[in-house]
Amino acid sequence: MSLLRLYGKALRQRADKVVLSQFKPPGLPTCEYDRQVLVEKRTYQKYCDMVGWDAGRPLHPCYLQMLSLPLQLKCLTTPKSPFPVMGLVHMGNRIRLSHTYEIGVPVHLYASYSGVRQHHRGWEIDITVSGRQERQRVYEATASYLVRVNAAHVKPEYNRSRRAKGDAPLVLPEGMAVCAELTASRGTGRRYAALSGDANPIHLSRLSASVMGFRKAIAHGMWSLAASGSVILKDAWQGPATQSGSLLLENRFMSPLMLPGKAQVYASPQSSKREFIVTNTSLSAAHLEGTLTFSP
Structure with missing residues (x-):
């Protein structure tokens, strides 16, 4: 079908x-x-x-x-x-x-x-x-x-x-450092929709998103996860330890990334299990948090 x-x-x-x-x-x-x-x-x-x-x-x-x-x-x-x-x-x-x-x-x-x-x-x-x-x-x-x-x-x-009460202030875990900035253009949602087939109106334009109750279009969560995952993987996927076993990527989505918009990727130090958080540029909210683990 x-x-x-x-x-x-x-x-x-x-x-x-x-x-x-x-x-x-x-x-x-x-x-x-x-x-x-x-x-x-x-x-x-x-x-x-x-x-x-x-x-x-x-x-x-x-x-x-x-x-x-x-x-x-x-x-x-x-x-x-x-x-x-x-x-x-x-x-x-x-x-x-x-x-x-x-x-x-x-x-x-x-x-x-x-x-x-x-x-x-x-x-x-x-x-x-x-x-x-x-x-x-x-x-x-x-x-x-x-x-x-x-x-x-x-x-x-x-x-x-x-x-x-409002959301509590964002507190990053100790040891996390910024390692990249993500930039999502106004057309990111449309381009990802064309690739994935996920044409949910909330991702396509301000007008179509407004019909669904959003003031702007929002980035696909799977684009945000994949783009931030690429940052973490570029550093981690090196050497013989990552050439065997399996890779486990886990995440929870926290808040949408509005289009156009920018976000920052924070990560814990290099290890076989690395935590990361994607935040807005003002560090007032997290878009997603995740963990990358290499298993033998």
């Missing part, structure tokens, strides 16, 4: 408010969707140019997650799924890529629901994508999404008190 048809289904998908408003977690649909993909050189080069990565290096860990978007949409629009697609908030990722992955070899991707839990604003759901090359698992990634709903466990006064 084409992405256009999947987006059509997504627009028509409605929340099952009876199921989602209960105290107990909603049942996850039993489904699995798969597709075989091959990293196409020209498209991958454009992606690398957008996120600041050298295409001659090992595969960027975020790339297969971008290619898995149709499979994730199939899960979200599968029959009897109680979750709405429009209005979902991407909360974070856990991406593991094996050193045995070969760019020139097709990879078979599989996607399915893998978890659901309470969140103070609704339910947080997980979709896991795994990849196999010649029957060997070389990739596994879990994307978490927030379904905002007035469920029994959600307390309306929480959001009111949060707005009244």
Whole structure:
């Protein structure tokens, strides 16, 4: 099924408010969707140019997650799924890529629901994508999404008190230092949408974003993660210790990066486990925080 048809289904998908408003977690649909993909050189080069990565290096860990978007949409629009697609908030990722992955070899991707839990604003759901090359698992990634709903466990006064108090000042962990600045142009959202197929209106223009309640268009979270991940990986992906085992990239999204805009990448000192935070230039808010770990 084409992405256009999947987006059509997504627009028509409605929340099952009876199921989602209960105290107990909603049942996850039993489904699995798969597709075989091959990293196409020209498209991958454009992606690398957008996120600041050298295409001659090992595969960027975020790339297969971008290619898995149709499979994730199939899960979200599968029959009897109680979750709405429009209005979902991407909360974070856990991406593991094996050193045995070969760019020139097709990879078979599989996607399915893998978890659901309470969140103070609704339910947080997980979709896991795994990849196999010649029957060997070389990739596994879990994307978490927030379904905002007035469920029994959600307390309306929480959001009111949060707005009244305001966000706490941003305090960086000790030892973190700035290592790069990210620049997102006005057209970053449109260019990434053309590559990924993620044409959510909040990313495309000020006008289309305003219809969804945003004063400006915002950068795709997966672009922000990939671009900041490129900065950390350039330093870390060196030497024999990173040529075996696997790479694990984990993150949580905190606040959107408005377009056009700039952000700063802070990171802890070099080690097999490196933490990083992407902030606004005034250090008053974080856009995302993450961890990069190399495992033997």
